[in-house]
Amino acid sequence: MSSKGSNGTSAGKPKLAVNVGGIQMINPVTTASGTFGFGTEYAPYVDLNRLGAIVVKGTTLAPRAGNPTPRLVETPAGVLNSIGLQNPGVDHFIDEALPYLAGFDVPVIVNISGDTVEDYARLADRLSQAGGVAGLEVNISCPNVKKGGMQFGSDPIMAAEVTRAVKGKTSLPVIVKLSPNVTSIVSVAEKVAEAGADALSLINTLLGMSIDTKTRRPFLGNVMGGLSGPAIRPVAVRMVWQVYQAVKLPIIGMGGIVTAEDAIEFILAGATAVAVGTANFVNPHTTIDVVEGIEKYLYENGVSDLNELIGAAHG
Ligand code: SIN
Numbered sequence: 001m002s003s004k005g006s007n008g009t010s011a012g013k014p015k016l017a018v019n020v021g022g023i024q025m026i027n028p029v030t031t032a033s034g035t036f037g038f039g040t041e042y043a044p045y046v047d048l049n050r051l052g053a054i055v056v057k058g059t060t061l062a063p064r065a066g067n068p069t070p071r072l073v074e075t076p077a078g079v080l081n082s083i084g085l086q087n088p089g090v091d092h093f094i095d096e097a098l099p100y101l102a103g104f105d106v107p108v109i110v111n112i113s114g115d116t117v118e119d120y121a122r123l124a125d126r127l128s129q130a131g132g133v134a135g136l137e138v139n140i141s142c143p144n145v146k147k148g149g150m151q152f153g154s155d156p157i158m159a160a161e162v163t164r165a166v167k168g169k170t171s172l173p174v175i176v177k178l179s180p181n182v183t184s185i186v187s188v189a190e191k192v193a194e195a196g197a198d199a200l201s202l203i204n205t206l207l208g209m210s211i212d213t214k215t216r217r218p219f220l221g222n223v224m225g226g227l228s229g230p231a232i233r234p235v236a237v238r239m240v241w242q243v244y245q246a247v248k249l250p251i252i253g254m255g256g257i258v259t260a261e262d263a264i265e266f267i268l269a270g271a272t273a274v275a276v277g278t279a280n281f282v283n284p285h286t287t288i289d290v291v292e293g294i295e296k297y298l299y300e301n302g303v304s305d306l307n308e309l310i311g312a313a314h315g
Pocket of ligand 1: 034058081082083084085086139141142143144204205226
């Protein structure tokens with residue numbers, strides 16, 4: 001079943017459209033930042049107009065070279081990465097990537113990171129004025145950097161401070177991306193919600209490491225990295241479930257989504273939308289397969305509107 005044009009308006013077709021904190025999406029499927037580049041890399045394989053939204057590669061104020069190599073290692077049912085926010089900087093993004101993305105009819109969500117609270121505020125300001133940006137995903141959960149990132153996301157007070165600073169500089173919807181590497185993700189979600197976030201993304205990667213038994217040294221140049229892929233899915237579903245119960249904000253759920261059934265699991269736990277990440281590296285068409293599979297699931301189960309399933313597992 002094709003979902004092209006099936007934005008819930010055709011008679012007999014299930015409605016797939018969702019709204020994430022003010023961002024209207026034709027379906028709930030988006031991309032996890034860092035696994036889909038700036039869209040250009042995937043355009044040969046994916047009709048970008050069929051996605052609910054694109055969340056682009058993490059952007060910082062200045063270009064960043066990233067961490068020492070190797071920066072990726074496969075693990076059972078997953079991948080460890082220690083990229084370190086390698087990216088060409090916000091000016092390059094605005095000048096080169098945004099004009100290309102403007103040629104598509106898909107909301108563009110920009111993932112932003114900084115070393116300081118001020119960095120996040122300046123990025124929010126800059127991107128709000130650029131035009132063509134549908135929303136900001138505030139990354140306070142990268143485990144691979146010495147400053148900012150997870151340091152902000154593991155402290156509810158700091159997480160709230162970053163959120164307030166970004167909200168103070170933009171009228172775009174602000175989605176805060178949370179870390180699973182905390183004692184209580186609910187405590188962080190509650191503070192971020194109080195600080196004015198419009199939506200939440202969860203989860204970022206789980207801190208891990210892997211050692212090469214031949215060299216007897218860590219595989220990754222940065223020693224530790226973030227684990228993603230199917231191995232983390234049950235942890236992510238649990239966290240979406242807990243945050244949905246505690247905070248009345250739309251959630252973009254992610255962590256090891258490969259199939260439509262995986263996506264439906266997140267939606268039943270409380271996610272309004274879902275992001276496909278590591279699976280893009282295995283099959284670049286995964287996002288569209290998931291869109292089509294969700295539509296098929298709704299059709300086969302007599303569900304006329306996807307929104308009826310959000311949080312339905314809570315009874
Ligand atoms: C990285 O660039 O190290 C990964 C991004 C992230 O974990 O947020």
